[in-house]
Amino acid sequence: MNEQLAFTIEVFANGLMAGVLYALVALGFVLIYKASGIFNYAQGVMALFAAMTLVGIQNGQVPFSHLINAIFGTDIHKFGWSVHSFLAIILTVFVMIALAWAVQRFVFRHLVGQEPIILFMATIGLAYFLEGVADLMWGSELKALNVCAAEGACLPQGMNMWLEGTTYEALGYGFFIDNLDIVASIIAAILVIGLVMFAQYTKQGRAMRAVADDHQAALSVGVSLNFIWILVWSLAGFVALVAGIMWGAKSGVQFSLSLIALKALPVLMLGGFTSIPGAIVGGLIIGVGEKLFEFLIGAPFLGGATENWFAYMLALLFLVFRPQGLFGEKIIERV
């Protein structure tokens, strides 16, 4: 096979994989925006908070230990046990549900009926508050994240040797695909199917869709807005946890994890803020687009590092011709 063509296919495949990871982050934004019209600036910090909580629980870390030690003069940092990944994930999900309840109870319940910009500003405040709480609760140091089903059966890292060997034999060039990216793609697919089925076939899911369509109408037929919003923020928290695990497994869990939200913005602009499939398709287009551009034009002619700005430029192009995004709902306001 022509070497340049082989490289291009490899870059394309890796772009798809990267796109899935971007879509994982974008999904959380979509869930909340679709149900409540709130653009949740705190979604990246929620991924950070969820991943820090998971590692903290896994390692048996005492939450707020620095604060406790400073106030009471104690020297406690760990409980002395470690928690299995599966149980730690369940406990983290409960923490994220509690967070969703708190956000709804103490912030958004008081802002019902406010302008979207006010709600957006509230999520900015929430992001900084949550970042501070995460720091106080679990500390700022970098933590290695390792999610294992059993001894020796952890999230895989590194090149998929089977794929490399097979493609080498067939095409004369061994393709690189990261095992973690393959796992992330499978999990993202399960997540999207699960979310779509939940929305289609469960009572709460249908109520969620009703609220997304028309708050007032849903309220008039007895749907509890309060419950639905807690449900949606909980789901977004769960998606944030999955994104936090996948991104945290690559880089360790640290405060820069919250910056993954920057990768989701062009995906949302392109796929639309209200469509779950849009987040996936948008993620894939951005992932493939930025990687191919970097490979074909960025690195050879522009000095490289073009991915960040190219993703936004691509999204901007789509915005010009289709402001609601590929799958977003067209907003028509009658005056």
Next chain:
Amino acid sequence: MTLKLTSMAVAAVMAASPVLADLVFPSMSYRTGPYAAGGIPFADGYADYFTMLNARDGGIGGVMTAVPECETGYNTEKGVECYESLKGGGGLVYQPLSTGITYQLIPKTTADDIPMHTMGYGRTSAKNGEVFTHTFNYPANYWDGASGAINYLLAENGGDLNGKKIALVYHNSAYGKEPIRTLTELSAKHGFEFKEVPVDHPGQEQKSQWLQIRRDKPDYVIMYGWGVMNQVAIQEAANIRFPMENFIGVWWSGSENDVLAAGDAANGYKALTFHGVGSDFPVFADIQTHVVDAGNAAGAGDQIGTVLYNRGLYAAMLAAEAAKTAQEIHGVAQINASQMRDGMEALEITEEKMAALGLPNFGPSFKVSCQNHGGDGMVGVTQWDASTKTWSLISDFAATDKELIDGLIAEDSAAYASENNITPECK
């Protein structure tokens, strides 16, 4: 009521400010934000050394020290605000811990007659003290790092890099771009092929860059990264099975934070350094006794001996020694910032002095002068052992390509002097 409130406010300000009779060494730290994992151990090491001096020696020359902290968040605007807010407290020397903040503070500190120490970062050509009278970057700078890496590779290859391919993976910022010129010159001098691979901030996604490296098959990769970029790069290098022993990071890509996330895959990764690693030095026993056991450690006490803690401690030690030199020059114990600058410019670090301080062989010997604010640029190489989770110094602190670097420094500092109407002279 107003009087009461005013009195309370004044009392609070008095309590928060260092006592004016103290020798003040402000700490421009970043304990929060995306780079906190790197900022915390440095700030702890810096503070703990002065706490130890106070407890063990009664300060410096009989005057107690104070280390007021200001959180910069590794943000240039906040860093400048920190400098302005700390300035009134009589700080003797500022360590901005960021190349961006350094660039902003060079003219300010010069105008305020306050010295600034940018150890292993900042503007490389600040080594020329005749132009940058108040900025010091001893014992080594970015260009020393680039040259040190190439010298190490030359030694590994029997003095010949002809035909080798060396890639630079760098943070796409002023900091990351610093070594490009030096490496370009060195590639012409030694005959190796040089390839640049930039990574955009923050560096969470580097698939394109490492696929490019997989295609290009360089013999060696040098990295100038910071924060999450380092951890991701090391993981991606392991993913494409790039040999870790051929992967060398600058000192800002060579802490425990950078390798722990990759686990065993990071085994053999190398990094440059200008100071010792580990806690096997007598000074740490004193830190334990006078600081940690006394309950006065700046952090939880769990960072002692880590690379960045040691760097903070080393920076504090150099500041303390410069203060002692200033006290000797001016014959007063209570020195001011201007006198501190003189002390920094006359600083001489010898092995005897280091051994007496409980830091034998911890760093290179060097001498600062009016013309040379950067020391001798001696650089060593460390290597990570993933099984013991420790760094080991695998080379001596060796000289870099002085002839080449001094030429580049003269060129860059002359351009700065011309842009800013500075007549190079000794202060």
